[in-house]
Amino acid sequence: MFGPPAPPRMLPDPRSNANRPAEMPQAETACRTRLKALGAAFEEAKPQGSSDGCALPFPIRLSRLSAAVDVEPDAIINCAAAEAAARLTADVIGPAAKATFGEDLSGVDQASAYVCRPRNGTNKLSEHAFGNAIDIASFTLSKGTSVEVEPAPPEKNAKFLMAVRKAACGPFKTVLGPGSDADHSRHFHLDLAPRRNGGTFCK
Numbered sequence: 001m002f003g004p005p006a007p008p009r010m011l012p013d014p015r016s017n018a019n020r021p022a023e024m025p026q027a028e029t030a031c032r033t034r035l036k037a038l039g040a041a042f043e044e045a046k047p048q049g050s051s052d053g054c055a056l057p058f059p060i061r062l063s064r065l066s067a068a069v070d071v072e073p074d075a076i077i078n079c080a081a082a083e084a085a086a087r088l089t090a091d092v093i094g095p096a097a098k099a100t101f102g103e104d105l106s107g108v109d110q111a112s113a114y115v116c117r118p119r120n121g122t123n124k125l126s127e128h129a130f131g132n133a134i135d136i137a138s139f140t141l142s143k144g145t146s147v148e149v150e151p152a153p154p155e156k157n158a159k160f161l162m163a164v165r166k167a168a169c170g171p172f173k174t175v176l177g178p179g180s181d182a183d184h185s186r187h188f189h190l191d192l193a194p195r196r197n198g199g200t201f202c203k
């Protein structure tokens with residue numbers, strides 16, 4: 001075979017080539033302390049990465065966002081994204097569930113956290129490739145109600161979903177969902193993408 005070399009399957013990111021320090025950085029330990037204080041349950045997980053540039057040097061396996069709220073299935077994720085999700089749960093998702101449905105939030109169903117892959121249709125690494133994102137497909141309430149993220153939810157669900165989506169923008173730097181594009185019609189994508197201006201992209 002002759003001709004130009006194939007383009008890289010994924011473009012590297014500054015985070016791709018960072019060496020994993022032998023000791024956990026202080027930012028990671030401090031995050032774990034805060035996450036525990038929120039009542040979240042998690043364990044340390046094996047470092048993730050690949051020659052394509054995916055990198056998650058200090059992952060956790062997150063099983064609960066608070067004492068009362070389960071994550072289904074457990075998510076392999078970085079601590080910062082887990083903390084943002086736990087805070088959003090405590091500050092907004094739980095209260096909005098109670099106010100809208102009169103039920104307590106009991107579970108958040110995630111569709112993906114760490115996944116070594118590019119963004120759909122590009123060769124740029126997804127925030128999922130750094131464990132810096134979580135996709136939420138549905139919410140489970142204490143009396144068994146399930147609220148799915150979907151393009152045309154029932155009215156009550158729509159109100160709840162809109163409140164969650166709006167509040168997520170800020171704590172999370174990227175918020176996508178139904179209406180953003182075809183890839184996000186059935187889940188909320190929330191990530192902490194580092195941006196030069198610290199701004200948000202919520203669509």
Ligand SMILES: [Zn+2]
Nearest residue numbers: 133134135189
């Ligand atoms: Zn996503």
